Amino acid sequence: MPGKIDYETDIVAWSREQAQWLKVGRFDQLDLEHLAEEIEDVGKSEQRELASRMAVLLAHLLKWQHQSGRRGASWEVTIRNQRKGIIRRLHKTPSLKADLQEPEWWEGVWEDATAQAAEETGLSSFPEYCPWLAEQVLGLDWLPND
Numbered sequence: 001m002p003g004k005i006d007y008e009t010d011i012v013a014w015s016r017e018q019a020q021w022l023k024v025g026r027f028d029q030l031d032l033e034h035l036a037e038e039i040e041d042v043g044k045s046e047q048r049e050l051a052s053r054m055a056v057l058l059a060h061l062l063k064w065q066h067q068s069g070r071r072g073a074s075w076e077v078t079i080r081n082q083r084k085g086i087i088r089r090l091h092k093t094p095s096l097k098a099d100l101q102e103p104e105w106w107e108g109v110w111e112d113a114t115a116q117a118a119e120e121t122g123l124s125s126f127p128e129y130c131p132w133l134a135e136q137v138l139g140l141d142w143l144p145n146d
Contacts, residue, residue, distance in 0.1 A: 007034045050089055050096050051109050057082035057137065058113030058130065059120065065144040066123055083138055100134050 005014045014031070015038070021029040060079050064071060090097055099105045107129070114126040136142045 004029065004031075007031055046089070046093050046096060047099065050086065050099060051105070051112070053082050053086050053089070054109045054137075055112035055116060057086065058110065059116040061132070061137065061144055062113065062117040062126055063121055066117075066126070067121055079143070080140070083140060086138060106130055 005017045007014045014034070018030060018035060021027070057079060060075055060082070064075055064079070090100075110130045113130075117126060118124050130137075132144065
């Protein structure tokens with residue numbers, strides 16, 4: 001194997017090299033500080049994806065509720081796809097379910113969702129807090145009333 005690749009210079013080449021060092025048991029060659037950071041970032045990335053998907057889902061549920069005259073197949077597809085994506089993510093990474101129990105997490109996601117819905121609709125009179133239960137939001141057949 002060639003010499004050490006600098007993390008700051010080429011993260012992709014660095015990650016490949018680190019993986020090779022791990023595979024061949026050359027632990028003395030590992031860049032432990034940056035490896036630890038990258039491992040932490042994997043978890044954070046999973047959390048960001050869950051929050052992003054949930055914000056998109058909630059924004060579309062808000063649009064569904066507040067713009068009944070504009071409902072269409074594309075909104076239904078987005079709602080269904082986001083729900084399925086969230087459910088898959090929670091099944092694949094069960095520890096993320098803890099986020100769904102955190103009021104602070106919901107506040108941040110709801111803030112993102114209402115901002116997105118406001119931008120897309122021009123409306124601004126959304127509830128301050130999410131009025132729906134997680135079970136409703138993720139329920140494959142549930143849609144909010146007008």
